Amino acid sequence: MSATVPIDTHSAAARAGAHLGAAPLPTGRPGERHLRPVATPAGKAHPKRSPLAIAMVGVAIILMIFAVQLGLSIAISQGAYESRALEIRQRDLSRVERVLSQNVDKLASPQNLAENAAALGMVQNSRPATLRLSDGAVLGALDSETTEASGNLIPNATLESMPVVDAQGLLVPRVAGQAAAVQPDKIDPPVRWTGKLPAPDTH
Amino acid sequence: MLRLRGPSLRRAIALLVIILASFVFMARLVDVQVVSAAALNDEAKDKRAVPVAIPSVRGDIVDRNGEVLATTDERYDVQLSPKNTKLNKGVFYRADTERGVGTVEVTAQQAFAEIGEITGQKANEIQKIVDDALADNPKSDFAYVKRSIDLTQLNQLKALEIPWLTFESQHKRTYPNGAVGGNIVGFAGADDVPQAGIELSQNECLTGVDGTETYERSEDGVPLPGSVVVTRKVQDGGTVELTIDRDLQWEAQQAINKQVQSVAAEWGLLVIQNVKTGELVAVAEDGSVDPNDVDASDPTKREARSFTAPYEPGSTFKSITASALIDQGVATPLSQNLTPDYLEPEEGVRFGDAFPHPEIPWTLAGILTQSSNVGTSMLGNQLSEDVRYDYLRKFGIGEETHAGMPVEDSGLLYAPKDWDRQTSYNTMFGQGLSSTIVQTAGVYQTIANGGVRIPPSLVKDCVSSDGEKQTMKHGKSQKAIKKSTADDVMAILETVTTEGWFADRLAIPGYRIAGKTGTAEQVNPDTGLYRTDYVHSFAGIFPADDPQFVAVASVAFPSAGDGSLASLQAFRDAAEATIRTFHIPPSTGDFTPLPTEY
Numbered sequence: 001m002s003a004t005v006p007i008d009t010h011s012a013a014a015r016a017g018a019h020l021g022a023a024p025l026p027t028g029r030p031g032e033r034h035l036r037p038v039a040t041p042a043g044k045a046h047p048k049r050s051p052l053a054i055a056m057v058g059v060a061i062i063l064m065i066f067a068v069q070l071g072l073s074i075a076i077s078q079g080a081y082e083s084r085a086l087e088i089r090q091r092d093l094s095r096v097e098r099v100l101s102q103n104v105d106k107l108a109s110p111q112n113l114a115e116n117a118a119a120l121g122m123v124q125n126s127r128p129a130t131l132r133l134s135d136g137a138v139l140g141a142l143d144s145e146t147t148e149a150s151g152n153l154i155p156n157a158t159l160e161s162m163p164v165v166d167a168q169g170l171l172v173p174r175v176a177g178q179a180a181a182v183q184p185d186k187i188d189p190p191v192r193w194t195g196k197l198p199a200p201d202t203h
Numbered sequence: 204m205l206r207l208r209g210p211s212l213r214r215a216i217a218l219l220v221i222i223l224a225s226f227v228f229m230a231r232l233v234d235v236q237v238v239s240a241a242a243l244n245d246e247a248k249d250k251r252a253v254p255v256a257i258p259s260v261r262g263d264i265v266d267r268n269g270e271v272l273a274t275t276d277e278r279y280d281v282q283l284s285p286k287n288t289k290l291n292k293g294v295f296y297r298a299d300t301e302r303g304v305g306t307v308e309v310t311a312q313q314a315f316a317e318i319g320e321i322t323g324q325k326a327n328e329i330q331k332i333v334d335d336a337l338a339d340n341p342k343s344d345f346a347y348v349k350r351s352i353d354l355t356q357l358n359q360l361k362a363l364e365i366p367w368l369t370f371e372s373q374h375k376r377t378y379p380n381g382a383v384g385g386n387i388v389g390f391a392g393a394d395d396v397p398q399a400g401i402e403l404s405q406n407e408c409l410t411g412v413d414g415t416e417t418y419e420r421s422e423d424g425v426p427l428p429g430s431v432v433v434t435r436k437v438q439d440g441g442t443v444e445l446t447i448d449r450d451l452q453w454e455a456q457q458a459i460n461k462q463v464q465s466v467a468a469e470w471g472l473l474v475i476q477n478v479k480t481g482e483l484v485a486v487a488e489d490g491s492v493d494p495n496d497v498d499a500s501d502p503t504k505r506e507a508r509s510f511t512a513p514y515e516p517g518s519t520f521k522s523i524t525a526s527a528l529i530d531q532g533v534a535t536p537l538s539q540n541l542t543p544d545y546l547e548p549e550e551g552v553r554f555g556d557a558f559p560h561p562e563i564p565w566t567l568a569g570i571l572t573q574s575s576n577v578g579t580s581m582l583g584n585q586l587s588e589d590v591r592y593d594y595l596r597k598f599g600i601g602e603e604t605h606a607g608m609p610v611e612d613s614g615l616l617y618a619p620k621d622w623d624r625q626t627s628y629n630t631m632f633g634q635g636l637s638s639t640i641v642q643t644a645g646v647y648q649t650i651a652n653g654g655v656r657i658p659p660s661l662v663k664d665c666v667s668s669d670g671e672k673q674t675m676k677h678g679k680s681q682k683a684i685k686k687s688t689a690d691d692v693m694a695i696l697e698t699v700t701t702e703g704w705f706a707d708r709l710a711i712p713g714y715r716i717a718g719k720t721g722t723a724e725q726v727n728p729d730t731g732l733y734r735t736d737y738v739h740s741f742a743g744i745f746p747a748d749d750p751q752f753v754a755v756a757s758v759a760f761p762s763a764g765d766g767s768l769a770s771l772q773a774f775r776d777a778a779e780a781t782i783r784t785f786h787i788p789p790s791t792g793d794f795t796p797l798p799t800e801y
Contacts, residue, residue, distance in 0.1 A: 080427070095354055098276075099353075099354050102377065102379060105270075105271050109380045110380065110450055111380070111381055111383070111453070114453075114457075127711070139713060140713045140789055141712060150457060150461065153456070153457055153460040154381065154382045154383055154453060154460070154491070156383070156493060157381060157493050157495035
């Protein structure tokens with residue numbers, strides 16, 4: 001027996017293996033690594049992505065977003081122009097409408113109707129008869145009194161530019177001042193004798 | 204120590220620069236967005252945002268049927284930029300309408316002539332406007348060419364496509380019915396400041412609130428989308444609805460104008476009032492102002508004289524004395540009184556009837572039919588002054604109405620303690636006191652309405668632009684006399700119209716009318732004495748069997764004809780027109796006049 005401690009080679013080898021960790025497993029051929037890339041599954045070829053392509057796709061998306069936004073804002077501003085044009089049109093039409101409705105008001109004024117009626121020789125049924133529905137009685141005379149439509153005495157300056165009919169029913173310019181009320185010349189009242197009474201004399 | 208070399212070093216420097224730059228940007232962002240945001244906003248707004256005033260439209264005045272009596276018209280001011288007329292050597296280009304394509308060259312002088320042709324000015328007049336403005340300020344950018352043109356002219360001017368010509372719209376009051384109700388509606392002066400009538404009294408209702416908004420404007424003047432900010436919403440003025448009926452008002456004005464002219468009177472008034480509601484459906488005055496052309500009218504006739512010009516009513520007020528007598532139980536319509544034609548009831552007090560007659564045994568009805576001053580005073584004197592004064596007040600005398608006009612006269616009614624002896628008697632037959640024609644109409648409305656006085660009204664309501672209706676208050680209805688008294692007085696007044704000298708003149712076939720004449724003396728303000736001519740009135744109620752309307756006509760100081768007949772005719776025209784307008788059915792039943800003598 002030697003002085004040296006007999007080495008348990010198995011455990012030493014195991015320790016050494018634990019220390020180095022590189023001891024090949026007994027499986028497989030010696031010297032071959034036990035990790036290797038997984039084989040690509042058949043029929044599913046992985047695309048080859050270069051960083052450039054990814055960048056281009058990104059830029060393209062951004063450009064597309066810009067383009068869409070531009071398109072939208074063009075559409076909106078186009079709409080703004082259109083809505084402004086329509087607003088102006090609406091304003092113009094409402095102005096026309098206002099003028100027309102005011103013309104109707106002027107033409108519907110009693111002065112205008114009276115002047116035209118008088119020119120056409122129309123008469124007025126001054127005392128219309130009435131039919132009472134409850135008993136069918138006619139109230140008032142059936143041969144009602146008519147009066148000629150009297151000439152208008154009430155001025156209306158807005159009618160100056162409006163035509164009027166003549167006796168033939170043709171439109172003619174309105175005679176200026178037709179409606180101007182003409183006061184007859186004042187006649188000086190006779191001087192009365194006042195007598196002794198300062199008191200009112202009324203009846 | 205970590206030592207970086209090569210690519211690592213470069214990366215680290217780049218990162219550091221980016222971080223530093225981010226901090227700078229961040230700081231600036233916070234500065235712009237938070238720290239100085241308000242100041243920058245203001246600055247930016249001034250550069251791009253355009254504030255716009257949206258003028259409100261003044262409301263309309265309409266009659267009881269919605270017919271427009273006053274409305275707002277849009278007119279346009281034509282402006283030019285004097286300095287820009289000189290731009291490009293005074294030449295501009297516009298589309299060639301003859302060829303359809305291309306442009307034609309137009310000089311400023313040509314443009315002036317074209318403008319002048321439309322506005323009615325001469326080319327050199329417009330040239331002078333430009334020269335004067337430039338002489339004043341060589342950089343002048345604004346001058347009026349013509350103000351207040353109408354839409355046709357505006358469109359013609361726009362078609363000229365002159366770049367330095369601009370337009371601004373403005374509002375102008377217009378009255379499509381002219382002088383119909385002009386006295387009531389009133390008118391506006393310069394810059395549409397209301398001066399009279401409803402325009403003045405209802406100004407608060409008619410005036411709107413101007414709006415403001417701002418928008419950001421692009422280079423070519425188009426508002427940027429989404430930049431319009433309404434800072435205050437525009438609110439147009441409200442619509443004032445009157446109780447007047449436009450067509451009846453015209454007929455009433457025709458009637459009174461005609462009578463005033465036919466007898467060459469100084470003035471005439473005619474009022475029609477609804478008995479049941481107190482509404483004034485026509486308030487006509489001779490020579491009413493046309494609010495479109497105020498200067499053309501008589502300055503003394505521009506006000507609503509029916510409210511502002513009281514006068515001594517005369518015998519129409521004998522109805523009040525009769526009402527007081529019957530209401531107090533002192534007399535009945537058949538009370539007997541042997542009436543002389545002249546009386547001196549006490550020292551220094553004397554009055555007579557209008558015509559000489561022997562002592563006649565008249566009833567109270569007869570006294571009113573003959574309109575005897577003596578008879579009225581003999582009976583009326585049985586009531587104390589205070590009682591008679593109370594009745595006058597109950598009938599609305601001496602107190603202004605709240606019909607809706609801006610100014611009103613209350614009429615003159617002294618308290619009894621201030622009556623001298625003559626006045627004490629005179630007030631019994633409508634002298635020594637004064638009332639407006641509207642107050643007189645109110646007296647007859649009270650009698651016709653069974654003794655209940657409904658305050659006269661002219662303004663119905665104000666409808667704001669968002670449809671809210673505000674009804675105008677005119678005061679409370681009040682019972683002045685008993686129903687039985689009112690019936691008795693109605694019978695007396697119908698006896699007056701059937702037995703009086705004027706019965707034939709007044710009659711409207713099929714309709715029963717009650718009423719009373721009045722021929723009143725008036726004090727001449729210059730001398731303080733009574734004038735020798737009269738105000739002739741007729742106050743009537745129709746149909747007498749079912750009173751619907753009251754009309755009062757007064758024709759003052761005729762110089763060529765019979766004023767009494769003129770006032771009767773004006774009343775009858777008004778009554779006929781009212782019957783047609785409101786489709787009043789004919790009267791039913793017969794009336795037996797009360798005995799006038801015993």
